[in-house]
Amino acid sequence: MQSFSVYKRSGDKRRKDTKWIVAWTDEFGKRKAKTAFTDYEASLELARKLARDVALRMVGKADPFEPHQNTPIGQHLEEFIEGLASAKRAPRYVLQVQHRIQRILGGLDLKFLHQIDPVAVGRFLTELARNQKHSGITRNEYVSSIKSFTKWAVTYRRIKR
Numbered sequence: 196m197q198s199f200s201v202y203k204r205s206g207d208k209r210r211k212d213t214k215w216i217v218a219w220t221d222e223f224g225k226r227k228a229k230t231a232f233t234d235y236e237a238s239l240e241l242a243r244k245l246a247r248d249v250a251l252r253m254v255g256k257a258d259p260f261e262p263h264q265n266t267p268i269g270q271h272l273e274e275f276i277e278g279l280a281s282a283k284r285a286p287r288y289v290l291q292v293q294h295r296i297q298r299i300l301g302g303l304d305l306k307f308l309h310q311i312d313p314v315a316v317g318r319f320l321t322e323l324a325r326n327q328k329h330s331g332i333t334r335n336e337y338v339s340s341i342k343s344f345t346k347w348a349v350t351y352r353r354i355k356r
Contacts, residue, residue: 296341
């Protein structure tokens with residue numbers, strides 16, 4: 196079993212407003228530390244979770260989506276657009292797809308990939324078409340762009356579905 200510890204720096208032990216530090220050993224034997232919470236029990240639970248995650252990775256049962264959950268959606272979009280560009284798509288097409296997806300993500304104020312909700316996207320596009328007087332063809336182009344982005348995310352194991 197992997198080891199972990201929860202502690203405060205020697206000068207902070209008596210102060211209640213300082214955060215606990217969680218230290219653990221990763222699957223490669225490297226010691227890591229992370230600032231946790233001011234609450235000891237919450238910090239201890241974080242340490243247990245980190246140790247469990249290491250144990251799961253060691254036996255090959257880790258969640259493959261976990262590394263991408265806290266990655267900003269903009270970073271995923273950049274990688275998707277790079278993939279389109281490297282597939283020798285026309286620069287104008289790549290730029291249009293990027294702008295369409297950015298407009299949807301910005302309009303819905305999404306920060307992470309797992310926050311994309313098809314119903315919310317549909318409502319947003321309906322409002323956009325109503326306010327901007329877009330045709331059905333333009334709406335379908337937006338739908339196609341966001342679908343290709345989410346399909347890419349599923350294919351490259353960034354999100355489950």
